[in-house]
Amino acid sequence: KNQVEQSPQSLIILEGKNCTLQCNYTVSPFSNLRWYKQDTGRGPVSLTIMTFSENTKSNGRYTATLDADTKQSSLHITASQLSDSASYICVVGYSSASKIIFGSGTRLSIRP
Amino acid sequence: SAVISQKPSRDICQRGTSLTIQCQVDSQVTMMFWYRQQPGQSLTLIATANQGSEATYESGFVIDKFPISRPNLTFSTLTVSNMSPEDSSIYLCSVPDRDTYEQYFGPGTRLTVT
Numbered sequence: 001k002n003q004v005e006q007s008p009q010s011l012i013i014l015e016g017k018n019c020t021l022q023c024n025y026t027v028s029p030f031s032n033l034r035w036y037k038q039d040t041g042r043g044p045v046s047l048t049i050m051t052f053s054e055n056t057k058s059n060g061r062y063t064a065t066l067d068a069d070t071k072q073s074s075l076h077i078t079a080s081q082l083s084d085s086a087s088y089i090c091v092v093g094y095s096s097a098s099k100i101i102f103g104s105g106t107r108l109s110i111r112p
Numbered sequence: 113s114a115v116i117s118q119k120p121s122r123d124i125c126q127r128g129t130s131l132t133i134q135c136q137v138d139s140q141v142t143m144m145f146w147y148r149q150q151p152g153q154s155l156t157l158i159a160t161a162n163q164g165s166e167a168t169y170e171s172g173f174v175i176d177k178f179p180i181s182r183p184n185l186t187f188s189t190l191t192v193s194n195m196s197p198e199d200s201s202i203y204l205c206s207v208p209d210r211d212t213y214e215q216y217f218g219p220g221t222r223l224t225v226t
Contacts, residue, residue, distance in 0.1 A: 031213070032213040034213065034214075034215075041220070042219055043116070043204050043206075043217030043218050043219050043220050044155070044217045045217070046214055046215070046216075049212065049213050089154060089155075093213055100215070102154040102155045102156075103154060104153065104154045105154050
């Protein structure tokens with residue numbers, strides 16, 4: 001069964017600290033993996049997209065890694081800011097690539 | 113990239129009524145997706161709307177409950193019919209990028225059914 005699991009479900013950290021969010025997937029055939037940020041009351045916004053051949057991609061303070069062998073991805077946030085408070089969703093594309101599965105998300109709260 | 117707007121941004125509706133949600137894209141796109149996001153949950157695909165053809169619904173979603181129109185390449189509507197409190201969700205439309213795996217989302221419509 002195609003699945004995308006994220007951990008932790010929620011996370012609270014202090015402003016300025018780093019954190020890492022995890023995504024494990026069992027999807028076949030794999031096409032791509034995306035991380036989205038969703039602010040409360042907004043639609044998701046793409047942070048990174050990686051295909052099978054890419055194992056890391058950065059977008060400012062956000063760095064995503066992909067291990068296609070273990071089917072794991074992580075999103076590392078450096079020097080967190082209050083504006084990083086949001087849900088982070090891992091999305092995996094598979095089959096014809098127009099098919100995607102959403103993880104349940106990690107709700108991140110940054111405290112001053 | 114694509115800029116997507118949705119109307120209304122939120123609404124409170126009574127049980128048994130229907131609500132039509134509009135989605136406008138600033139560029140022509142072949143495919144448009146409609147998603148539902150229930151409280152505390154991630155997104156679930158309702159249907160894919162292609163211009164000039166019937167929408168394709170995912171398992172668990174039917175046309176009678178969620179009729180979709182796609183009159184042109186920049187616009188679509190989703191109607192939530194005969195609403196019940198279980199329909200209280202955020203409804204989002206989305207379009208894929210033509211050249212990459214990117215997908216753009218509208219701001220969502222927050223629906224509360226009382």
